[in-house]
Amino acid sequence: MPRVNHKKVQQLIAQKRKTITDRQFFTSRLLAGHFEDMAAAQTRRYGNTRRVKVRIVWEPKNNNIAVTNNELILINAGNPIVTSKKTRTERYDIVCGLFTHELGHVLYTDFLTSQSYGLYFQTGRWYPEEPLLRNRDERMNAADLWVYAKSNPKHMVAIMRLAHNIENILEDGFIESRMLDRYPGVLGHSLDAMRVHSFEMLPTLTQAIEAESENGHIWMSITQLMLSYVLFGELKYGEEPLTDERIQVVFSLLNELDRALIEPSIKERWDVTNVIMVRCWPYIKDFLELCEKLAEDAEESADGEGAGGILGALLSALAGASSEATGDTAPAEESNSPPPSSASAPSKRAETAAKAATNAKEPEKGEEDEAGTNEGNAAGADDENDTAPDEADGNEGSDEPLGFSADGNASGDKSNQISTEAGASMGAPPHQEVSAEDGNRIPLTQTDNIYTPTGGEVAHENDYAGSGYANSASDVDRLLQNMAEKAVTKQLETQRTSELNDLANAISYGDVHDGVNKVVCRMAEVEDELKERYQSISSPLLHISKQLQRSVSQQLQDKRRGGKLTGLLMGRRLDAHALPRNDGRVFCKTALPNEAPEIVVGLLLDESGSMSCGDRATYARATAIILYDFCRSLRIPVMVYGHTTGYGKNGHSVELYSYAEFDEIGGDDKYRLMDISSRGSNRDGAAIRFVADLLSKRPEEVKMLILVSDGQPADVGYGGTAAEEDLRGIKREYTKKGVLFVAAAIGDDKENIERIYGDSFLDITDLNKLPVALTNVIKRYIRV
Numbered sequence: 001m002p003r004v005n006h007k008k009v010q011q012l013i014a015q016k017r018k019t020i021t022d023r024q025f026f027t028s029r030l031l032a033g034h035f036e037d038m039a040a041a042q043t044r045r046y047g048n049t050r051r052v053k054v055r056i057v058w059e060p061k062n063n064n065i066a067v068t069n070n071e072l073i074l075i076n077a078g079n080p081i082v083t084s085k086k087t088r089t090e091r092y093d094i095v096c097g098l099f100t101h102e103l104g105h106v107l108y109t110d111f112l113t114s115q116s117y118g119l120y121f122q123t124g125r126w127y128p129e130e131p132l133l134r135n136r137d138e139r140m141n142a143a144d145l146w147v148y149a150k151s152n153p154k155h156m157v158a159i160m161r162l163a164h165n166i167e168n169i170l171e172d173g174f175i176e177s178r179m180l181d182r183y184p185g186v187l188g189h190s191l192d193a194m195r196v197h198s199f200e201m202l203p204t205l206t207q208a209i210e211a212e213s214e215n216g217h218i219w220m221s222i223t224q225l226m227l228s229y230v231l232f233g234e235l236k237y238g239e240e241p242l243t244d245e246r247i248q249v250v251f252s253l254l255n256e257l258d259r260a261l262i263e264p265s266i267k268e269r270w271d272v273t274n275v276i277m278v279r280c281w282p283y284i285k286d287f288l289e290l291c292e293k294l295a296e297d298a299e300e301s302a303d304g305e306g307a308g309g310i311l312g313a314l315l316s317a318l319a320g321a322s323s324e325a326t327g328d329t330a331p332a333e334e335s336n337s338p339p340p341s342s343a344s345a346p347s348k349r350a351e352t353a354a355k356a357a358t359n360a361k362e363p364e365k366g367e368e369d370e371a372g373t374n375e376g377n378a379a380g381a382d383d384e385n386d387t388a389p390d391e392a393d394g395n396e397g398s399d400e401p402l403g404f405s406a407d408g409n410a411s412g413d414k415s416n417q418i419s420t421e422a423g424a425s426m427g428a429p430p431h432q433e434v435s436a437e438d439g440n441r442i443p444l445t446q447t448d449n450i451y452t453p454t455g456g457e458v459a460h461e462n463d464y465a466g467s468g469y470a471n472s473a474s475d476v477d478r479l480l481q482n483m484a485e486k487a488v489t490k491q492l493e494t495q496r497t498s499e500l501n502d503l504a505n506a507i508s509y510g511d512v513h514d515g516v517n518k519v520v521c522r523m524a525e526v527e528d529e530l531k532e533r534y535q536s537i538s539s540p541l542l543h544i545s546k547q548l549q550r551s552v553s554q555q556l557q558d559k560r561r562g563g564k565l566t567g568l569l570m571g572r573r574l575d576a577h578a579l580p581r582n583d584g585r586v587f588c589k590t591a592l593p594n595e596a597p598e599i600v601v602g603l604l605l606d607e608s609g610s611m612s613c614g615d616r617a618t619y620a621r622a623t624a625i626i627l628y629d630f631c632r633s634l635r636i637p638v639m640v641y642g643h644t645t646g647y648g649k650n651g652h653s654v655e656l657y658s659y660a661e662f663d664e665i666g667g668d669d670k671y672r673l674m675d676i677s678s679r680g681s682n683r684d685g686a687a688i689r690f691v692a693d694l695l696s697k698r699p700e701e702v703k704m705l706i707l708v709s710d711g712q713p714a715d716v717g718y719g720g721t722a723a724e725e726d727l728r729g730i731k732r733e734y735t736k737k738g739v740l741f742v743a744a745a746i747g748d749d750k751e752n753i754e755r756i757y758g759d760s761f762l763d764i765t766d767l768n769k770l771p772v773a774l775t776n777v778i779k780r781y782i783r784v
Contacts, residue, residue: 022088023058026077026095032056035099038187039073042103051635052106054099066098070111071663073102081194081201090193097194100187104175110266114164115488117270121160124150128267131274141281148285158288163273169223170260170269173230177261199232205246206238215294218246219287222280225250230257233348242359249280251356258349489666493524496665500658507693512718512726513686517653519646523675526668534625534671541622541771545629548775552634552782599781600637600662600700603627604691605676606709607642607657612678616710616746619767621676623708626771628660628670631778637662637700640669643687644679645715652716654686655679662698683715685726692730696737702781704740706774710747712756724756731757742777746770 025031032054039052052071058078066075075098076082077091082098085091113128120127124146133139149156176195180188203211208221225246228235235247242248250257253276260272277284500520509518566575571587578586603624611617624640631638640660646653659676660669688707695703713723731741743757746764754761762777764770 022083022091023078025088026056026082026091027058035073035096038099039103039106042183042187043106052103056095066102068102068105070106070109073099073106075099075102081198084201085197093190093193094197096186096190097192100179100183100191101172101176101194103187104179105171108175108178108264109171112488113266113270114167115492117163117167118160119488119491121149121163122156126274128270131271131278133278138278142278144285145277145281148288154292155288158291159277159284162284162288163277166223166226166276167269167273169227170230170257170272171266172227173257173261174269176231195232199228199236202228202232202236204236204238205240205244209240209246217287217290219280219283221246222249222283226253226257226276229254229349229352230261234352242355248359249283251359253279254353254356490524492665493522496661497522497524497658503694504656504690507690509686509689510726510729512722513654513683513689515652516683516686517651518656518686518690519653520656520658522658523672526666526671530671530674531668533674538625538670541625542629544771545626545633545775548626548630548772548779549633552779598700599702599704599778600695600698601627601631601639601778602691602695602703602705603638603640604687604705604707605640605642606682606684606707606711607644607677607679608682608711608714609678609680610710610747613710614767616767617676617678619746619770620708621673623771623774624659624673624676625670627706627774627778628673630775634782636778637698639691639694640673641687641691642676643682643684645681645683646679654683656687656690681715682709682711682713683718684709684713685718685723685730688727689730689734692734692737692739695739696734702740703738704742704778704781705734706777707741707743707757708746708770708774709743709753710745711749712752724752727756731760740781742774744770744774 035054035056036052039054043052052073054073054075056075056077059076060078060080060083062076062079064076065079065081066073068074075095077095082091082094085094117127131142133142145159149159176191179191182188183191203224205221205225208216208224212218212221225235229250235250237244237247240247242251256272256275260269263269497520500522501518504518504520507518509516566578566588567585568587568589569585571589573588575586575588578588605620605624607617611620628638628640630636638660639658639662642657642659644655644657646655657675659672684707688705692705695705713719713727715723718726735741741757741760742762743753743760744762744764745753746767750761750763754763762773764773
């Protein structure tokens, strides 16, 4: 469903209205919605269901141009790269080109692998594998790199930051090449216009060398040349000869840079990053030491900027480099994806390669080629780092083999299978391709006897040279990749739980809850058993959600579109065309186009012991699944919490269970809902205050907190009229902060709950109607 009138956007671009400034035009919601529709069309092409939001700001003093976290694309239209263009149409092309670049990150950048690189590097290991070291100098560089990294934690952070900067340059070249190949229309045209403009603004090597004397460095010049090559296929030499040291360094890396642009896997770009770091380590080390010295000078002058800040400032000063994309998601999966183009500017790259071939530096004496050997490749890495760390392998304490079935049956594509006769005629036994999907199993059949051949003998096959199966390494690599991604997700979830607990303990709960511990519980990793349970019962519940969505979608569409509404029973205007009707629906009115208010929903479930009676916990779980799917499908931010009490070694506690958060990390929140259950007592005041406080800080216009409970508060020292007054006070406090309360009573204490929450009370007599009743409440505010 289109969100805006695209023709109107094009007309607005073409017209030069004096009443509308560029700042008003580019920061308007109309233009942002236009780009959001373009993003939705392309992401849905690959089955990506999330809605990418776009925000355009006008900040001329901000050096940042554009950035994305895979959910929001932020563009600074006030940057000189945009405002240097004279006409609005040209400026629109640049902004659209920036949008296309960031959309390329959304579609093709694998953020999880980037995080895996950091985890491995912190433990003293290369990711995805050790770089090939061709000679003694490279082995010495690699060894010195690890010595420098391990000598100081700040050195480790600085090297990782610089590595991410190099990979971001390679990633920019890769995704722009992809976008130019796949989208030759408006997106490709705008991206090409931005690239032409960016290349014009790129400084020449002569200018970069002049800047080296002003808080610059030779490594920044080399990096600028690499950026120029991966983006545009050529170098801006300026007045410098091709024998210049900087140019020769880049010439020596052309094969690796081309490989980073060709290969679709981000692991290849990280491998190229490792190669660049090793080969250029003398320049990099000197650059990092310069940053450290500048930081020390800044501290002495009371400026207070650390080495990390100076390093970031220098790296961000590269002309033409975009901000590093961040996030925690995998790229969109493409079906039948053709291989990417080798370059976005093949003719320019060919010319550069020819110049490199004719101006190659002669190898120095003693630099013997040792390609194919990697002796000492792991120099600087300790013996205990020869295996992946427990945090990254995802198989801690397991003795089971990974990825293989007990019966040993192989699975694979039948088109890749070789018959026994064909294999024998070729002198090699058959092999089958391995896949991650189960299949190709021989069904069990009823048999009466076993055929016993005769005349067999033991023979030796001295000429056996292997099956010829070439994917054995990639099969293992796939398993290791899955393990690494699982470990990264677990680490991020653990960090989130720690942050939630910090938030819980930072809130003022009042004197009545001061002596009670507050604990936020969240599963860092979802077991397969929960996923299987969800899949087994979710189909009918999701069907209910889809029906409820359809009842809202048309009304939202009519609200945004506006127009004449006819067939009304009451009104001020008669519809002359409807007068012959005999049902009384003869009135009409004109509705103006309007956007539905932005809404955010929090669901807090009572998980006290009484919820085990009458299947209340079961209905609460089903409600959470339906409500969660309903909100996510309509792009409504939603979080789901449960609460109970416990008693542990630290004393009495309120236990909050985080099932779904506004921002998902691994996409497993829907499976966490299967853990909703009946537990202990209920200290409602502390739990409600925590969730209401989170909601009150949201930017949405409508903040709704839905409470599902079967009784009044009941905990040690917390009950009766005093507890009721605490809840009424919390409701009054957060109602003033914009939080709307809906208290759904599903037990026998409905009168008490109504007395506590007043006009926020919702009586659910029939538990079968609980999901629909709560969803209708949300629909009511969507229609406002």
